[in-house]
Amino acid sequence: MIEPKRILFPVDFSPQSRAVAPFVKAMAKCFDAAVTVLHVIPIPPAFTALVDTERLKIEAGAALKRFLKEELSGVPVTSELADGDPARWIVHHAKNLPAGLIMLPTHGHGPFRALLLGSVTAKVLHDANCPVWTGVHAEKMLSHSPDRWKRILCALDTILDAEAVLQWALNFARAQHLELRVVHAVAGADSMWTAQADPSMYEFLFHAAREKLAALQSKLGSDLEIVLLPGSVGSAVHQAALDFDADLIIAGRGAAHQAFGPLRSHAYSIIREAPCPVISTP
Numbered sequence: 001m002i003e004p005k006r007i008l009f010p011v012d013f014s015p016q017s018r019a020v021a022p023f024v025k026a027m028a029k030c031f032d033a034a035v036t037v038l039h040v041i042p043i044p045p046a047f048t049a050l051v052d053t054e055r056l057k058i059e060a061g062a063a064l065k066r067f068l069k070e071e072l073s074g075v076p077v078t079s080e081l082a083d084g085d086p087a088r089w090i091v092h093h094a095k096n097l098p099a100g101l102i103m104l105p106t107h108g109h110g111p112f113r114a115l116l117l118g119s120v121t122a123k124v125l126h127d128a129n130c131p132v133w134t135g136v137h138a139e140k141m142l143s144h145s146p147d148r149w150k151r152i153l154c155a156l157d158t159i160l161d162a163e164a165v166l167q168w169a170l171n172f173a174r175a176q177h178l179e180l181r182v183v184h185a186v187a188g189a190d191s192m193w194t195a196q197a198d199p200s201m202y203e204f205l206f207h208a209a210r211e212k213l214a215a216l217q218s219k220l221g222s223d224l225e226i227v228l229l230p231g232s233v234g235s236a237v238h239q240a241a242l243d244f245d246a247d248l249i250i251a252g253r254g255a256a257h258q259a260f261g262p263l264r265s266h267a268y269s270i271i272r273e274a275p276c277p278v279i280s281t282p
Contacts, residue, residue, distance in 0.1 A: 003031050003175060004100025004131075010038045010090045010120075013063055016105035020135050021071035023277065024103050026146045027133070030176070033100070034076040038093050039064050041083040053083060087123035094128055101279075103133040106271060125253055125267065131168075131281045132253075134271050146248075151179045153246040154224075155237045155270055162216055165252035168281050170222055172250065181244050182226045184209055185236035202230075234269030241275050253280040 009024045011017040028035050041056050064079050082089045094102050106121050125132055154169035156162045166182070173180040186205050206228055213226050227243075229236040241249055253267035271278050 003033075005031070005033050006097050006099050006101075007031075007033050007035045008038060008090065008094050008097060008099035008102045009035055010040070010086065010102070010104050010124075011064075011067060012039065012086075013067055014105075016135070017067075018071055020103060020105050023133070023135065023146065025072055025075050027101070027103065028075045030146045034078070035072065036078050036080060036093065036097060036099070037064065037068060037072065038080045038082065038090060039067075040086040040089045041081070042086055043083045057081060057083070087120045087127070090120070090124050091127045094130055099130055101131050101133055102128055105135040122268070125271075125280060129282050131279050133277055133279050135277055136274055149176065149178055149247040151181070151244055151246050152248045152250060153237070153241050153244050154180060154182045155233070155240075155249055155251040155266075156182055156184050156213070156216075157233075157252060157266060161252045162213075163220070165250065165281055166216060166222070167220055169250040170220065172279075178247075180224055181240075181246075182213070182224050183237055183240035184213060184226065184228055185233040186228055186230055232269065233266040234273035237270045238273040238275060246276050248276060249274050249278045251278060251280050253282060 004027075007024060007028055009020070011021075024035060027033065039060055041053075041060050043051060043053065043056070061081055064081060068077055068079060080093060082093075090102065090104075093099070102124060104121060104124065106118055121134060125134075152169060152173050154166060156166060169180060172178075186209050209228055210226075217223060217226075227240050229240060231239075237249060237251070240246075249270065251267055251270050267280050271280065
């Protein structure tokens with residue numbers, strides 16, 4: 001769904017959740033979408049009998065009401081409260097609503113925050129069958145809100161689901177009248193076959209990528225500017241987003257039934273290193 005009519009916004013009342021709220025509000029207004037705010041009290045099943053769940057629910061319910069009043073006034077909002085595994089409940093609610101988009105922060109913490117996604121975010125990215133919007137992997141988000149977007153960068157993997165991702169990005173950009181550019185990281189061009197070590201192979205890799213992407217554009221009827229860069233996917237997309245002053249990155253993350261693999265690794269590295277929000281499509 002290119003224009004989500006229901007946005008699921010999981011919150012834990014942290015500063016990161018509050019930083020995402022203006023983006024949710026702007027996205028809801030942009031698409032005339034309703035918002036469901038979900039808070040899950042993270043009580044492991046083994047501890048359910050050892051805690052006062054009713055008291056926790058009352059406190060969480062009051063906190064949820066305050067959050068809605070402070071952060072999401074002016075948009076149609078419903079709220080849900082649950083307890084247990086947050087990732088499982090997020091995926092469950094997204095399927096049952098059904099949600100056209102999940103919006104949540106990445107929640108990396110501590111000295112390894114640049115390397116790791118939050119465990120809840122990682123599980124949602126793996127299991128959700130709808131697009132997922134993730135905020136930048138930083139303490140503060142400085143990117144524009146959706147009502148001020150101008151440029152979108154589409155990160156393509158030419159081997160797996162490039163056609164579906166590019167078609168989604170094209171539809172999204174056209175619906176919102178936004179400029180769209182494509183970036184592709186050329187595998188092997190920064191390690192084994194560099195321009196210095198093997199210039200002929202380096203050029204062949206770039207030529208092959210151009211041919212594949214040209215064929216894809218011809219099939220979809222697009223004529224977008226394509227940026228080919230050597231380097232790891234995360235760093236290449238990061239640099240291309242900075243050069244383009246992108247407001248949003250669109251990337252694929254593979255079908256929900258697939259096991260963790262190269263594309264998922266790429267999606268995670270894009271999200272970790274992105275200088276702006278990312279919408280990853282299943």
